[in-house]
Amino acid sequence: MSRTFIKTVLIAAVTVTGISLATASPAKAGNDDLAKFLFGATALIIIGKAISDNEAKAAPVYKSKPKPRPRFTKALPGKCLRRYNTWDGRVRMMGNRCLENNYRFTHRLPNSCRTRVRTDNGMRRGYQMRCLRNNGFYIANR
Structure with missing residues (x-):
């Protein structure tokens, strides 16, 4: 009953x-x-x-689950890898603008890896690839 x-x-x-x-x-x-x-x-x-x-009999209160935060990944997009010829040799770096458009976690990249390079086409900004590798980042796809 x-x-x-x-x-x-x-x-x-x-x-x-x-x-x-x-x-x-x-x-x-x-x-x-x-x-x-x-x-x-x-x-x-x-x-x-x-x-x-x-x-x-009042309406039950439902708590919504918090949205999961995207997981931080250290895999960098391969299409952002740039090779520039400078007056003292070749430089490999990840292009700054390309990373901002294709990589969601640019705010997590180490500031110590930021660099500027003078090329025949002007100044280029980005991140040194060797420095990024030393900090655990890698290129995901090429």
């Missing part, structure tokens, strides 16, 4: 008992006050039960 059915039957029994006590015995001086008290107490119990049932 369900709990609500049992509670309803119990409340009805208490109510009927309170009413029958008030009407069953002959009118005596003290018995009339007792009947009024029992009737009032029963009414309060029924009202309290109705309020508590209404609160129990």
Whole structure:
């Protein structure tokens, strides 16, 4: 049997008992006050039960799961690897703008690896590949 059915039957029994006590015995001086008290107490119990049932049926509150943060990866996109000829030799570096467009975690790259290189086509900015490898980064695909 369900709990609500049992509670309803119990409340009805208490109510009927309170009413029958008030009407069953002959009118005596003290018995009339007792009947009024029992009737009032029963009414309060029924009202309290109705309020508590209404609160129990309130809409449940669901907590949403936090969105998982993207995992930081040290795999750099291979298409950002650049080779530049400078006056003192060849330089391998990851292009700054290419990384900003294709790698989500540029803010996690070590600042000590940042570099500028003067080429025949002007200044180029990026990250030294050797420095990045020493810090655990690698090229994912070429």
